Amino acid sequence: MSSKAQPQPRPTTLNFITGNANKLAEVQAILADVEVSVDIDSDSGADGDGKKGQGQGQGQRQRRLVLTSRDVPAHEIQGTIEEVARDKCARAAAVVGGPVLTEDTALEFRAYGGLPGPYIKYFLQALGHEGLNNMLAAYEDKTAFAVCTFAYSAGPGHEPILFQGRTQGRIVPARGPGVFGWDAVFEYEGKTYAEMDKTEKVGDTTPPPPNVAQWRACSSPKVAIHALVGCLLTIVEPDLTSRQGAG
Ligand SMILES: O=P(O)(O)OP(=O)(O)OP(=O)(O)OC[C@H]1O[C@@H](n2cnc3c(O)ncnc32)[C@H](O)[C@@H]1O
Numbered sequence: 034m035s036s037k038a039q040p041q042p043r044p045t046t047l048n049f050i051t052g053n054a055n056k057l058a059e060v061q062a063i064l065a066d067v068e069v070s071v072d073i074d075s076d077s078g079a080d081g082d083g084k085k086g087q088g089q090g091q092g093q094r095q096r097r098l099v100l101t102s103r104d105v106p107a108h109e110i111q112g113t114i115e116e117v118a119r120d121k122c123a124r125a126a127a128v129v130g131g132p133v134l135t136e137d138t139a140l141e142f143r144a145y146g147g148l149p150g151p152y153i154k155y156f157l158q159a160l161g162h163e164g165l166n167n168m169l170a171a172y173e174d175k176t177a178f179a180v181c182t183f184a185y186s187a188g189p190g191h192e193p194i195l196f197q198g199r200t201q202g203r204i205v206p207a208r209g210p211g212v213f214g215w216d217a218v219f220e221y222e223g224k225t226y227a228e229m230d231k232t233e234k235v236g237d238t239t240p241p242p243p244n245v246a247q248w249r250a251c252s253s254p255k256v257a258i259h260a261l262v263g264c265l266l267t268i269v270e271p272d273l274t275s276r277q278g279a280g
């Protein structure tokens with residue numbers, strides 16, 4: 034049974050599987066204005082009048098992706114950032130029995146060759162902000178990369194697609210409210226994430242960054258969600274009815 038060969042239905046709802054309320058709030062904020070016009074009939078060729086895509090014509094439809102959320106507690110495997118992200122998404126799809134969006138946040142220390150990476154949650158829980166700083170005490174290089182990996186699966190058996198954002202900063206003694214994860218010790222351009230309000234942290238959220246280079250340079254790696262949404266909205270939904278009819 035090849036999951037890759039299966040057609041991807043185009044989603045209208047993103048069911049974001051997360052147990053982290055701060056994560057959900059940030060993704061909600063980033064996606065708040067997502068409303069993308071997609072030419073759904075552009076390839077039908079039925080009329081052949083060559084005027085498709087004109088203003089409010091029949092071939093145009095305003096699409097709005099609706100974000101919903103629920104928690105599906107599950108242990109996370111060991112592996113690369115991408116392996117962890119794929120596994121979490123595939124398992125969430127299996128539990129939910131439908132399309133799901135998941136996200137994994139990693140924090141890489143350059144002095145540690147990328148660790149703690151996808152295991153940052155456990156390092157943070159065990160060591161706290163001070164312990165994360167202490168880990169780097171023997172190193173001059175305090176560079177860290179915040180990496181967000183969004184994964185979308187169309188449902189059980191559908192291979193997850195991944196989009197990743199990466200932001201370079203450095204680890205500093207905690208500044209600002211310690212409300213969200215490692216925000217207080219990750220400094221980006223002179224401010225820790227905890228010293229920024231949400232708007233500043235997620236950066237410019239509209240219009241969606243048109244290319245990878247731009248969202249890689251954004252203040253928050255979470256804006257990579259735009260790239261994923263853009264990809265989902267361009268999926269050409271297979272005509273399942275006619276396929277069934279054709280046997
Ligand atoms: O249910 P899920 O979505 O897995 O939520 P989680 O909190 O377990 O999240 P991760 O598995 O991705 O673990 C990432 C860790 O990094 C933290 N984190 C995630 N995004 C962050 C951000 O933007 N700023 C600071 N800390 C963040 C988060 O609180 C975790 O401790």
Ligand SMILES: [Mg+2]
Pocket residue numbers: 109154
């Ligand atoms: Mg988790």
